[in-house]
Amino acid sequence: MTDEHTRTEQPQxxxxxxxxxxxxxxxMEAGAxxxxxxxxxxxxxxxxxxxxxxxxxxVERRIEKLVQREDGTPDAEAFEEDTE
Structure with missing residues (x-):
């Protein structure tokens, strides 16, 4: 019998x-x-x-590959946080 809370497999x-x-x-915060x-x-x-x-x-590496310039050099820019 496997306890739900002591899972050995990680969510995919x-x-x-x-x-x-x-x-x-x-x-853990509940303290019980x-x-x-x-x-x-x-x-x-x-x-x-x-x-x-x-x-x-x-994911970050994949995104950087997607925004590479035509000459193959990365055109990585920092993501701006939405302040709204």
């Missing part, structure tokens, strides 16, 4: 991983977990953060 989609991270934070459960959530969260970071890095 970035959005799923982010949603799971939010759930982990809520569970045992020490062993807290450690397990922390370890799972750490793996998810690494996974999300790697996916974001991959």
């Amino acid at each position: 989609k970035f959005e799923d991983a982010l949603a799971r991270l939010e759930t982990i934070v809520e569970e 977990l045992s020490l062993d459960e807290m450690i397990a959530r922390f370890e799972e969260g750490s793996r998810l953060v690494k996974s999300c970071s790697a996916k974001l890095d991959e």
